[in-house]
Amino acid sequence: MKTEGRNAVFELLKTDKSIEKILMEKGAQGSLSRIFAEARKKNIRVQFLDKPALDKESVTGRHQGVIAYTAEYEYYDLEDIISEKKSSSGGFIVLCDGVQDVHNLGSVLRVAECAGADGVVIPKVNSASVNESVIRISAGAAEHIKVARVTNLNSAIDTLKQNGYWIYALEADGEDIYRENLTGSIALVVGGEDSGVKRLTREKCDKTLSMPIFGKVNSLNASIALGVACYEAVRQRR
Numbered sequence: 001m002k003t004e005g006r007n008a009v010f011e012l013l014k015t016d017k018s019i020e021k022i023l024m025e026k027g028a029q030g031s032l033s034r035i036f037a038e039a040r041k042k043n044i045r046v047q048f049l050d051k052p053a054l055d056k057e058s059v060t061g062r063h064q065g066v067i068a069y070t071a072e073y074e075y076y077d078l079e080d081i082i083s084e085k086k087s088s089s090g091g092f093i094v095l096c097d098g099v100q101d102v103h104n105l106g107s108v109l110r111v112a113e114c115a116g117a118d119g120v121v122i123p124k125v126n127s128a129s130v131n132e133s134v135i136r137i138s139a140g141a142a143e144h145i146k147v148a149r150v151t152n153l154n155s156a157i158d159t160l161k162q163n164g165y166w167i168y169a170l171e172a173d174g175e176d177i178y179r180e181n182l183t184g185s186i187a188l189v190v191g192g193e194d195s196g197v198k199r200l201t202r203e204k205c206d207k208t209l210s211m212p213i214f215g216k217v218n219s220l221n222a223s224i225a226l227g228v229a230c231y232e233a234v235r236q237r238r
Helices: 005-013 033-041 052-058 078-082 103-116 134-138 151-163 199-204 222-238
Strands: 002-004 019-025 048-050 066-070 094-095 119-123 146-150 166-176 186-191 208-210
Touching: 002 005, 002 134, 002 151, 005 019, 005 033, 005 066, 005 151, 019 052, 033 048, 033 052, 052 103, 078 146, 078 151, 078 186, 094 103, 094 151, 103 119, 103 134, 103 222, 146 151, 151 166, 151 186, 151 199, 166 199, 166 222, 186 222
Parallel strands: 019 048, 094 119, 094 186, 119 146, 166 186, 166 208
Antiparallel strands: 002 066, 019 066
């Protein structure tokens, strides 16, 4: 698997993941020099190529002068995320219901990691997977946050409920998120770009929440809505 982009590769180097080699554009300067120094510290093989050769190796077309080769992305079990609980307030998990756009999934991972979530849950079908593009778009957050890939999202919700989680769907017609108590163990469910949170999944949730909209556009991008919700939870749980 290829990790591309300066931020993504630098964040990868901070982890214990095995890196087979790094391809770097000749004449490395600035942050590329920092990446090269970190790779040398870890005894990782670095190969220098000219830009046309590096372009041919790129999957995303936006390598920014560096590509790292690793094993395929390893997903976690849902139980691994449940046991994480980074906050003393309780568990904090994000579930994606049909987020198929790699840009949105990458942004979701970045938001969840920055907000200190324990992990992100995605379904195996009708969802983007964690690939090279998602890792690059997440700016390396995908290397730090646990992602579970489950067969059935509604079954995952049942498991979370059994472990004491309150489940909240994020939709435009929900109750005001700023009036909800988001302390304790919670899971936020964000829907797909066009369909939102599916009806059956929404019925599984304890409550539907939304943030006030004052403009003429009646909805927010999925990852932006999640960002607002996550940081309201962060504010309450500090």
